[in-house]
Amino acid sequence: MRKKELKLVVTFHTTADAMAMEKACREQEVPGRIIPVPRTISAGCGLAWCAGLEDREQIAAMMKKTGIEEEDMHECMV
Amino acid sequence: MIYMDNAATTMRKPKEVIDAVVQAMSSMGNAGRGANEASLSASRVIYDTREQLCRFFHAENPRQIVFTGNSTESLNIAIKGILNPGDHVVTTMLEHNSVLRPLYEMKDRGVDLTIVESSEKGTLDLKALEDAVTPRTRMVICTNGSNLTGNYIPLEPVSEIAHKNGALFVVDASQTAGVFPIDVVKMGIDVLCFTGHKGLLGPQGTGGMYVREGLPIRPLKSGGSGVQTYSRTHPAEMPTALEAGTLNGHGIAGLHAAMQYLEETGVDHIRAREQDLMWRFYEGVKEIPGVKVYGDFSTKERCAIVALNIGDYDSSEVSDELLTEYNISTRPGGHCAPLMHKALGTVEQGAVRFSFSHYNTEEEIEIAIKAIRELAED
Numbered sequence: 001m002r003k004k005e006l007k008l009v010v011t012f013h014t015t016a017d018a019m020a021m022e023k024a025c026r027e028q029e030v031p032g033r034i035i036p037v038p039r040t041i042s043a044g045c046g047l048a049w050c051a052g053l054e055d056r057e058q059i060a061a062m063m064k065k066t067g068i069e070e071e072d073m074h075e076c077m078v
Numbered sequence: 079m080i081y082m083d084n085a086a087t088t089m090r091k092p093k094e095v096i097d098a099v100v101q102a103m104s105s106m107g108n109a110g111r112g113a114n115e116a117s118l119s120a121s122r123v124i125y126d127t128r129e130q131l132c133r134f135f136h137a138e139n140p141r142q143i144v145f146t147g148n149s150t151e152s153l154n155i156a157i158k159g160i161l162n163p164g165d166h167v168v169t170t171m172l173e174h175n176s177v178l179r180p181l182y183e184m185k186d187r188g189v190d191l192t193i194v195e196s197s198e199k200g201t202l203d204l205k206a207l208e209d210a211v212t213p214r215t216r217m218v219i220c221t222n223g224s225n226l227t228g229n230y231i232p233l234e235p236v237s238e239i240a241h242k243n244g245a246l247f248v249v250d251a252s253q254t255a256g257v258f259p260i261d262v263v264k265m266g267i268d269v270l271c272f273t274g275h276k277g278l279l280g281p282q283g284t285g286g287m288y289v290r291e292g293l294p295i296r297p298l299k300s301g302g303s304g305v306q307t308y309s310r311t312h313p314a315e316m317p318t319a320l321e322a323g324t325l326n327g328h329g330i331a332g333l334h335a336a337m338q339y340l341e342e343t344g345v346d347h348i349r350a351r352e353q354d355l356m357w358r359f360y361e362g363v364k365e366i367p368g369v370k371v372y373g374d375f376s377t378k379e380r381c382a383i384v385a386l387n388i389g390d391y392d393s394s395e396v397s398d399e400l401l402t403e404y405n406i407s408t409r410p411g412g413h414c415a416p417l418m419h420k421a422l423g424t425v426e427q428g429a430v431r432f433s434f435s436h437y438n439t440e441e442e443i444e445i446a447i448k449a450i451r452e453l454a455e456d
Contacts, residue, residue: 001388001395001456002399035394036410038394039392039393039427040392
């Protein structure tokens, strides 16, 4: 298995929110990708947005602007 | 991409299915809503598909085949439309949330619910089931195959226990319709719930149910029916009684082509092929150090599913690695089967589920085995 790194993991209440996130990130060239939610995190939706810790501010700003609500934002080994 | 998530949906469909949907979308009117050619063409295809499904499940009458959007809708209709407060219902730990959640909802409304435990191999304990079902039991509802372990549940013994006690027998055939032979009369099934987009190889948004003749079910919906317009109540005649609103005619046209494909190819042929691939994969991974396979592999008949974990790695992590490094699609996590995970002891870790289609190849299986070996060695 690949070595884990500390990453930003954004979880959502619904799959619809996760899809809105992916679409918005692609359109606005915000980094990251969809991953299955790691078990260390409990979340309503099984999909999460994973990105580098350094992208946190950019992601938070984009989500605020676009009106996408996260369930939580975690920093964890992925 | 190597697609091994066929228990979620069979992604690859016969070309005839795709062509039929495209053709329907450019020619089909609304079934039962007029005598114009466009409307009639929809009515004819939908009726023909009813006949196909009736033949396929050996039902008495095509009017007892109802179209729904999926298994979940069918199961909701069966559970909420039959049970009343005070009734006793028995189910199993193998069930999917599409059975469990409507049952929990009914429990809150006063239905008495018994859930029969299963072994840590995910098998159904028939003796425990027999003890749970009593003459006051209104319904026994169980899956024909676990969506997590692939364990196959022979229906006749369950049906016998239900009917001996005067209970109805409702079956969730989500994982088996189109792959295992189902004879509703011989197997004593009162209500069969199925989806169109898995083993039946049709489009998503198609599904249905068989309801034994004379068994009344309260509809979940009422509304447009195309008949008895001036009546204040929805028609009571089957199948219209349970089919309010425009049907998914375009999807059903695809299901029609899929049923033709299944009739021509043969369910036995498809099952033999899927099982061959499943056993090949199982034999290839079961001895790999660190790999734990879940379920009962002591019987030949089982759904083409292998659920496993590698060491104590998070199943999400393994599934993600299979996708990113090997381009293999699997499903990690809980699979909407909370009680089955509880029985297997995998609530925390989840499991990586490989589920096969007859369209998968030996070469793909070998790649998947190699991937598991490499990940387990790391």
